[in-house]
Amino acid sequence: xxxxxxxxxxxxxxxxxxAVAALSGLVLTTPLWGQVPATVAAAPSPTFSQLSDxxxxxxxxxxxxxxxxxxxxxxxxxxxxxxxxxxxxKVSTIPVAGxxxxxLTGRTTIHARESRVNxxxxxxxxxxxxxxxxxxxxxxxxxxxxxxGEYGHLLGGQTWSTFQxxxxxxxxxxxxxxxxxxxxxxxxxxxxxxxxxxxxxxxAVENPSPEFAVPGSVTGAPQSNAPDxxxxxxxxxxxxxxxxxxxxxxxxxxxxxxxxxxxxxxxxANANFVLKTVGKxxxxxxxxxxxxxxxxxxxxxxxxxxxxxVSPSQLKTLPLTAAVIGYVRHWSEKLRSGASYAIAELTxxxxxxxxxxxxxxxxxxxxxxxxxxLVEVGGELLWGRRDNRxxxxxxxxxxxxxxxxxxx
Numbered sequence: 001x002x003x004x005x006x007x008x009x010x011x012x013x014x015x016x017x018x019a020v021a022a023l024s025g026l027v028l029t030t031p032l033w034g035q036v037p038a039t040v041a042a043a044p045s046p047t048f049s050q051l052s053d054x055x056x057x058x059x060x061x062x063x064x065x066x067x068x069x070x071x072x073x074x075x076x077x078x079x080x081x082x083x084x085x086x087x088x089x090k091v092s093t094i095p096v097a098g099x100x101x102x103x104l105t106g107r108t109t110i111h112a113r114e115s116r117v118n119x120x121x122x123x124x125x126x127x128x129x130x131x132x133x134x135x136x137x138x139x140x141x142x143x144x145x146x147x148x149g150e151y152g153h154l155l156g157g158q159t160w161s162t163f164q165x166x167x168x169x170x171x172x173x174x175x176x177x178x179x180x181x182x183x184x185x186x187x188x189x190x191x192x193x194x195x196x197x198x199x200x201x202x203x204a205v206e207n208p209s210p211e212f213a214v215p216g217s218v219t220g221a222p223q224s225n226a227p228d229x230x231x232x233x234x235x236x237x238x239x240x241x242x243x244x245x246x247x248x249x250x251x252x253x254x255x256x257x258x259x260x261x262x263x264x265x266x267x268x269a270n271a272n273f274v275l276k277t278v279g280k281x282x283x284x285x286x287x288x289x290x291x292x293x294x295x296x297x298x299x300x301x302x303x304x305x306x307x308x309x310v311s312p313s314q315l316k317t318l319p320l321t322a323a324v325i326g327y328v329r330h331w332s333e334k335l336r337s338g339a340s341y342a343i344a345e346l347t348x349x350x351x352x353x354x355x356x357x358x359x360x361x362x363x364x365x366x367x368x369x370x371x372x373x374l375v376e377v378g379g380e381l382l383w384g385r386r387d388n389r390x391x392x393x394x395x396x397x398x399x400x401x402x403x404x405x406x407x408x
Contacts, residue, residue, distance in 0.1 A: 055408045063124045070117035070132075073404040075173070077109040081396040083384075087111055087136070088176035089398055091360040091384035092299050096392040113140055114175050117407075126152050130159075136175070145185060155190040162190055162204040162230040163296055165243045165272035168284045170326025171338025172364050173380040173402045178342035179299030179360050180322040181286055182245075182270050188230075200234045210251045210266075211295050212307040212315075215351070220255040222306075240274040240282070251292045251307045253315055262315035264307060266292025280330040285323070288344075292317035297344055299360040308349045319347040337367045354390025361385045376404045 056067040077086065082104035084093030095101035118132035128150040137143035148157025160166050164182040177183060190204035208224035232245035246269050253262040268290020275283045288297070294305035297320065307317045326340035341363050348356040361384065368378035382398040 064127075065122050067120040067122075067408075068117070069120060069407055070115070071404050071406045072112065072115045073402060074110065074112045075114065075175075076401045077107075077111075078399045079106045079109075079396065080398065081106060082394075083107075083396040083398070085176075087113055089174045089179075089362065089364075089382045089384060089396075090176055090299070091179045091362050091386050091396075092303060092357055094384060094386045094394040094396045096355075096386070096388060096394040098392070102394060116145065118146070126150075153192050155188070155192065158185055158187045160185055161206060161296065162188065162202050162232055163206075163245045163247045163268070163270055165232075165234075165245070165270075165286070167241070168243070168272035168274050168286060170284055170324065170340035170364070171328045171336070171366065171368070172340065173366050173368070173378050173400060174364065174382060174398075177298060178324045178326070178340050178364065179297075179362050179384070180288075180342035180344035181298050181324050182288055182296050182322075183298040184296055184301065198235050198237060200236075201231070202234075203231045204229075206230050208249060209295055210249070210292075210306050211302070211304050212251070212253075212309065213304040213352075214253070215309055218253070218255060218259040218309060218312050219257050220253055220259050220261075222252070223254040224250045224252050225254075226250045239276045243272045245270045245272075247290070247293060247296070249292060251315065251317055253309060260313055262309065262313070264292065264315050264317045266290070266306060266317050268293035268296070268320075270296075280328075282328045284326040284328070284340075288320070288322040291319045294318065294320055294346060297322055299344055300346060300357070303357055305346055305348075305357070308351050310349060310351050316349060318349065321345055334370045335367070337365070339363075339365045348389045352389065354388060354392070356389040357386060358389045359385075359387040374406045374408070376402075376406075378402055 056065055058065050082095050082102050086107060086109040113135045116132060116134035121129040130146055130148055132146040133142050133144050135142055146159045148155055148159045161184045164184065169181060170178055186207045188204045188206040190202055192200065192202040194200050205227035208226065208228050210222040210224055212222050214220060228247055228249040230247045232243055234241060234243040247267065249266040251264045251266045255261045268288060270288045272286045277283055292306045294300035294303060305318055307315055310316050322344035324340065324342040326338060328336060328338045330336045343361045345359045348358050363383045364380060366378055366380035368376055370376050379401045385393060385395045387393045
């Protein structure tokens with residue numbers, strides 16, 4: 001589950017050291033939300049002793065080390081067009097032209113909701129426990145992001161889905177990230193098996209959460225009685241890696257009264273890659289295809305778009321395709337920038353109505369500077385567009401500036 005430390009490709013977040021080690025059980029990459037704390041090989045100390053990492057301590061009479069991580073981040077956001085979400089660039093919240101909401105001309109927002117804290121507990125015997133939260137809950141409430149444990153090849157808890165590849169995420173300052181990417185944290189039980197020095201295989205059962213609207217003609221609820229089955233295989237080399245993942249899921253309507261139970265099979269394949277080009281520069285990408293998998297896609301999650309009930313006796317899964325391409329340019333040791341384009345398209349059904357979200361696109365360009373190893377400042381420009389089934393659409397532009405102060 002360990003490997004050679006690598007540079008985070010999305011945001012430099014040293015505090016998230018454990019969040020992504022669980023991601024895929026990678027052989028040659030570490031958690032891509034940051035850097036891994038230094039491994040301590042010395043025998044347990046009889047008292048709490050400070051390690052090379054100033055926020056790591058060794059537990060008395062044991063081989064456990066505790067590391068506190070996280071960061072404080074403030075974001076200054078300037079919207080030039082109407083968009084529903086003030087904190088994240090959610091393309092699905094852009095109003096379509098001609099509606100009252102589209103008459104709004106923009107907004108200024110300053111927030112620190114992305115700030116977070118985590119605790120990483122490790123032992124020399126392969127044990128690990130990681131818990132993390134941020135303040136993106138309602139009203140800046142503290143919320144759970146990750147909570148999982150590992151021992152050997154077995155992981156249990158909530159973390160990045162086995163279906164996604166967090167290490168292939170483009171560099172972005174916006175908390176939302178590219179809306180077409182596979183991006184979700186959920187509870188799971190996962191086994192990761194190294195196959196060789198370059199190949200890794202993982203298999204997981206993950207929490208099912210089918211998303212679709214229930215029309216008034218039936219009574220019941222979206223409710224699976226089987227977990228999502230997820231797997232991936234990953235090959236890593238000197239110039240990057242390729243990961244291919246698959247998912248099978250039950251999309252089920254649990255009927256009540258005279259309404260029938262309905263069930264369909266959801267499935268999908270997700271290919272991700274990272275390719276080193278010149279120096280530290282990287283080309284990153286994702287290609288996704290499937291049906292009944294909108295739950296896994298950032299911009300369609302929460303849109304009730306896994307399936308539709310077309311009649312009291314028929315449940316229909318919705319096809320979805322998505323692609324993301326990004327490039328990270330390192331101008332110097334302290335200065336880097338990223339650019340990305342993302343698009344996702346859902347094949348909607350007439351029963352959803354003309355206002356159903358059908359296509360999302362976004363472009364992001366940024367420049368990030370590290371004046372000191374624990375401080376980052378950066379700016380980002382964003383553009384997004386939504387298209388509905390009836391042909392209506394809306395666009396939005398945003399600029400943001402952020403300062404991040406890391407705990408270590």
